[in-house]
């Protein structure tokens with residue numbers, strides 16, 4: 001991993017993310033019930049829980065895809081619950097998806113350039129006419145993409161169409177694309193789902209490197225308990241939409257209610273690999 005890449009103009013820690021009393025109801029079903037937790041600046045925070053616990057719903061509220069029925073999510077001075085996804089992204093919150101959301105026919109470089117879109121100033125017309133200002137800007141973004149690709153170990157893959165890459169590498173491209181948005185908070189939805197042992201270890205190493213080298217806060221939803229316990233600074237445990245435990249991984253692991261939730265959940269314990 002290259003150490004030349006630094007977050008863009010961010011020499012301070014990211015703001016704290018404060019989730020307070022967030023409730024989400026779908027017709028007759030409470031998917032999240034007054035859930036609260038805090039992601040400390042520059043930390044790795046994991047949200048875990050058995051199937052159907054509310055993890056994805058929580059992510060979707062934080063990224064503006066779902067609207068909370070009540071409660072608040074503050075990121076620094078901003079209240080996120082009333083904002084649409086693009087406004088939340090503009091505040092420096094980037095996310096990856098459980099299922100890869102890349103353009104398979106486009107090269108890695110092109111996919112990463114799409115990640116820069118939010119930061120592109122040149123208007124549609126200037127870019128279309130290939131005006132010097134637009135060309136300069138495109139070159140700057142291209143250089144940044146090269147740096148980010150080097151950081152995540154994708155330098156040699158930049159010209160390759162994403163669809164031709166192994167699954168584990170595609171997940172890496174997804175993370176790189178999120179980094180191209182110059183985030184201050186990264187939301188990772190099951191970053192190692194479907195990966196083999198080696199790919200899992202590589203991805204865990206990369207997540208730790210993002211936290212340590214770039215100081216970006218990371219919130220991840222993950223079924224792989226072994227990985228969560230190794231890399232998270234703090235863990236929030238959800239079960240049936242409620243927060244049943246939270247704290248440092250070692251504490252949470254031994255919490256009787258957490259053990260009960262995982263053992264009692266059909267399939268939940270089975271998915272907890274280590």
Ligand SMILES: Nc1ncnc2c1ncn2[C@@H]1O[C@H](COP(=O)(O)OP(=O)(O)OP(=O)(O)O)[C@@H](O)[C@H]1O
Pocket residue numbers: 026027029030031049050051052053054055056057058
């Ligand atoms: N758009 C929706 N409409 C109705 N119900 C929903 C919707 N999204 C989620 N739910 C329900 O909310 C509950 C929580 O689901 P959620 O997907 O957040 O859980 P999860 O912890 O992410 O589960 P998994 O680990 O299986 O991904 C479930 O009962 C689910 O069926």
